[in-house]
Amino acid sequence: MNLASVVLLAFAMSTDAFAAAVGKGAALHKPRFTEALKTGVIFGVIEAATPIVGWGLGRAAAPYVSAWDHWIAFVLLSGLGVLMIRNACMADTTVPEGRPAKHSFWLLALTGFATSIDAMAVGVGLAFLDIGIIPVAAAVGITTLVMVTFGVMLGRVLGAVVGRRAEVIGGIILIGIGTVILIEHLRAMP
Template sequence: MPFFSILLLAFSMSCDAFAAALCKGAVIRRPTLSDALRIGLIFGIIETITPMLGWLIGRSVASYVEQWDHWIAFGLLLMLGLHMIHEGLSKNEVADDDCNSAQLSLPRLILTGLSTSIDAMAVGAGLAFAGVNIITTALAIGTATFLMATIGVMLGGVLGKMVGKRAEIVGGIVLIGIGTTILLEHTGHLG
């Protein structure tokens, strides 16, 4: 996978964490850099591990679905992209319980990080069929998530929930584009 595609994938995968971090920053109201770095680090580590787990799952079944692997990768990325767009367009804001409970305990942050990284696990499974270097990709996703979550916490007090939904829409569009590129490359229509 070209570097630019990995970069786009990494930042699209960080959109959920960015939205959650905005929410956390809004709760804190005046977050410190220490708060932001702590939350960013937790989200980044989780977002580095989950695509590797998905990749391992995908690799374990890859030999059984080799003829259709590019369609599976495309389908997973398309479904995830559409889901992110739907969530971004949804009129429902983040649940009040998620934003108003200012619990910034480690278990609460890990749970939030896990809930925003399920899509990264599915992407990792899809990438197993595309022959992608998962270590490089997972590190890129984790780094992007760390940066975006850290920035999100700091911006949260100022911007609140307003930006989070738009970030999910952009992330969803990028995932669909990457899935389409994988499909076109493997069917001989690109490159």
């Protein structure tokens, strides 16, 4: 996996968290930068940890599915991409009236975990490709931290509509990465 793929993957994995962060920012009453940064750190740590967990699970199963690894990665990434696009198209854009000044840690952690399930599945797919997970997880975590922090502040201004578009773009990127992996492996076969 080259640097461009890692960067695109990190961006794709953080777009659903970005979309949630825009919604979180829109739901708050004038969130401050410290609230946005706290949200970014929580989401970033969770988003970095889940692909490592997925990678560990995938490594345990890799000897049994090595002949099909590129197809598994393609199906997982493409399926997640389609799911992200579908969820973005079906998202509820209403904002409650009584807006709090900040969100609780547990609400943020739960939201961060919910948006990181796809990163765990990507970790499983990357294990089949024998890719070092630590640089990828770090890139995903840092990208998520930055995008979520920015997303909360952007949500303060723009509302929830932007978040849905970001998730669609992330879904398209995941489908593209899955397709590239499949094509590279099919071309390499004798």
